Amino acid sequence: MKSFKIARIKKDLTQKQLSEMLGMSIATVNRLENGSKPIDDIKVRDLKKICSALDLDVVEFIKKND
Numbered sequence: 001m002k003s004f005k006i007a008r009i010k011k012d013l014t015q016k017q018l019s020e021m022l023g024m025s026i027a028t029v030n031r032l033e034n035g036s037k038p039i040d041d042i043k044v045r046d047l048k049k050i051c052s053a054l055d056l057d058v059v060e061f062i063k064k065n066d
Helices: 002-010 015-022 026-034 044-053 058-065
Strands: none
Touching: 002 026, 002 058, 015 026, 015 044, 044 058
């Protein structure tokens, strides 16, 4: 998910920092960024946490990555 990575970089966060904020492993953050973990596999609760941490609108994020 290219927009996920772009948003993380705009917030000046490393994958490690974001993973700690979200309570997820670095490997999960990496899989989200490179698209090996599809958006359909993300729990709504986690999607909300991700979008909140990156100041993204959930609906727009889904549209861009659908």
